[in-house]
Amino acid sequence: MITVNIIGAGNVATHLYKAFNKSNQVAINQWFSRDLKCVQDFDSETDITNDLSTLEPTDITIIAVSDDAIAEVSKHIPYENTLVVHTSGSVSLHELDKKHRRGVFYPLQSFSKTAEIDFSNVPICVEIDRLADVPILKKLVTVIGSPYYRINSDQRATLHLAAVFVNNFSNQLYRIAHEITESTSVEFEILKPLIMETAHKIESISPYMAQTGPAIRKDKRTIKKHLNALKNPIHKDIYQLLTKSIQKTHGR
Amino acid sequence: MITVNIIGAGNVATHLYKAFNKSNQVAINQWFSRDLKCVQDFDSETDITNDLSTLEPTDITIIAVSDDAIAEVSKHIPYENTLVVHTSGSVSLHELDKKHRRGVFYPLQSFSKTAEIDFSNVPICVEIDRLADVPILKKLVTVIGSPYYRINSDQRATLHLAAVFVNNFSNQLYRIAHEITESTSVEFEILKPLIMETAHKIESISPYMAQTGPAIRKDKRTIKKHLNALKNPIHKDIYQLLTKSIQKTHGR
Structure with a gap:
């Protein structure tokens, strides 16, 4: 079982939440949104919060917020030495606070809020600092049925x-x-x-x-x-x- | 039963031949190709020819040749006062010889030689000189399962x-x-x-x-x-x- 926290409530975050929620190999511990209204529909299924300081460590923390907010959010995660990934195509891995084990989990697809997403059509491009973190990220990709690609920053x-x-x-x-x-x-x-x-x-x-x-x-x-x-x-x-x-x- | 002659052996001609051949409401009388080699695979199914002067009148004659050759070919069709259509998106209806009843039968799709074509995905845009010719052309479109659109030259x-x-x-x-x-x-x-x-x-x-x-x-x-x-x-x-x-x- 992989435990995750999700930070953000936009299209990518919401579709990832739904995909993880369907899998019996992923447990979502907490879902953070600045505005609780965005996630309140899921209140009965998961632990929602609008306070980053209440987050507790998990195997993987996924930051799916706007590019400009990634660095700041990563600083305020109240734990360290766990795997923290963002989902952006264009933000450097090094914008994540270095207290974390850092990675990128970039779904290369166009998401709309309404349409259901078939994750077998969502290639996920993974970039990672430490080799030891590859297997768990790869597993997270495969349990939702997505094609997995390991890439570097230039790619x-x-x-x-x-x-x-x-x-x-x-x-x-x-x-x-x-x-x-x-x-x-x-x-x-x-x-x-x-x-x-x-x-x-x-x-x-x-x-x-x-x-x-x-x-x-x-x-x-x-x-x-x-x-x-x-x-x-x-x-x-x-x-x-x-x-x-x-x-x-x-x-x- | 609609009788047709097909002139040309490129992608559009060949796919139309196959679609008409499948329908029990269309009879292909003759298929002309300048180079008999292009159509010889179909010799056992239909009457192939490389001599325009041997063509005999049918309900509809379809000219599916390169844009530059349409006017010339239409002149050499050895009969008149029948419905003759070309399949080009850009050639004027008036380039067809005026001895014919003239029309355009423009399939708006990208054809490749190899891939099979599902004609329900090939909208056919029909342009026509005489109102009386509309029903038979419309019928030819619908028997192969294509969406039918009546358009004018500007369109x-x-x-x-x-x-x-x-x-x-x-x-x-x-x-x-x-x-x-x-x-x-x-x-x-x-x-x-x-x-x-x-x-x-x-x-x-x-x-x-x-x-x-x-x-x-x-x-x-x-x-x-x-x-x-x-x-x-x-x-x-x-x-x-x-x-x-x-x-x-x-x-x-």
Whole structure:
């Protein structure tokens, strides 16, 4: 049995709470939230608190708060020499107070408050100071059914950056497509199967091999037509820059 | 029973052939390919030809050839006053020879030669000259199980443009993420669940509502860190431009 404390009540904290709670190999000792209202629904299941000084030592303490608050929160944990991890993609392990055995437990997925999460689709990237702490963190990942990856700081920074491209930036391309279709009263709906297929395709072939369209074909007529059709100057810039990027990638 | 001729042997033609062949409400009379080798696997099932002049009239003739060849091919069809449609997203209906009753049968999906296609995930956008031709084209769409959309020329041009954003450009962002992860020997694999979830999310909420990340949070520290980490100047430009676009969309 792994005992844990959870600090924070945002999306990541809440989904982790639910995943741990389902497992019979994890016991949640205490759940801290600055604002008790955020966790009061779980009051009957677990020991909730809004006072860090009441926390008692566990095998693993998980800090899932906003990046800026991690260092401060870690200082106020009233015990030391236990394993304390944060869940951020971009904060250094060394921002955790050095009185702890320190680690990172970074779930690489986009969480929303409402939707249920299937943790088998949430790779967890683990970074750790002391080799001796690897087995228990690895166990915590596997009992919730997540793929486990051991990474270093550079790799985590890289993943966080790459995630911005595939998540935030792709989503913005969907948004632009939404604006474009609305401009001629076309249902954005029509594009959704293509969006899914584009993501699905690279499960079996590389993005390099999957590329198609006017840019890679160097179809100047279509590219010109598209640029003329785009009224928003930022959309035009994005079209030109990504076309250039595709042509550079494919050596044309 | 709808009778069809198919002209062309690329991905779209081949997948349409298979879908029609499965339906007991469609009869494929002849399948034309310039190069008989491309269709010889189907010789036992259907009448294949590499000579346009041998084609005989059917209810619908489908021209699924490269954009540049559509006008020329439509001229050489040796009959007139039947329904002839092309499958292109960007070619005008009026490029079809006016001796035909003309239409467009545009499947909005990314086809690969190998993967099987589920046509319930292939919206078909239909554009048509004469109202009287609507019912038979609509029937052809529905017998293969595809969602049917009647659109006009402007709307088709818009969809084609929007498809470049969600398909070619998103795929290029995946490619960039692949390059970034390789630079620190991280497995690109780790990002795949996030890519799928990003596409999946907008089935239930709009891309506007789905946006997260450093750009929308106006998290200058992270943005600066990311820009410093990007070595490729085009990747840096893309990061800056899409960050600007997100901030503009969300009024910051």
